[in-house]
Amino acid sequence: MNLPKMISELVKAQNEFDSTAYASCFTETAEVFDEGKTHNGKAEIESWIDKANKEYHATMEPVAYDEDANILSAKTSGNFPGSPAILKYHFQFSNDLIQSLKITG
Template sequence: MSIDLPDPIARYFAADKRGSAASLATCFSPDAIVIDEGNTYVGLDAIRQWMTNASTQYTYTVEPFALAHHDDRIVVTSRLVGNFPGSPVDLRYRFAIEGDRIAGLEIVA
């Protein structure tokens, strides 16, 4: 199923698919915050390192299949399949968008 994602979010998932931490970081504003697996990453360097660690620790694919708006967030539900404990899993990516960049992202089960 294909969904029409806002541009910053589409760029995020495209960069994630390529495993490019540098490209993924360019999707975020300079002071963006990412919350994933109980950890918080603030700023582009921390976000780049978070993606680098995730892509070297696990091999995975992510397929967005649903989009919703909740308060000031865009929530994208995606199926994540890979060599990690609990695979496959559906995750909700809660994006805060400012202009053409992601200002915040929280990833939850």
């Protein structure tokens, strides 16, 4: 599967539980929407993913990518109810970085 560079880097950072590398995939003003909450800005995103990594130990295995809609479907496994689950990662990009990410079930 041919993924955009930032999505590939995001998946790699997630699977290595590297919160700093994960956050570096985003613009300074990026937003992440997950579990009913919005996380704004690179620092807040790094804090959110660091906490999530410690709590859930979630890994991502890409299973499909819709290039037109910028939606990654990934088998996500970890310490959370319903694991593993196919989650959808809805991306918007700005200057080759992630501007917006919405994670849905």
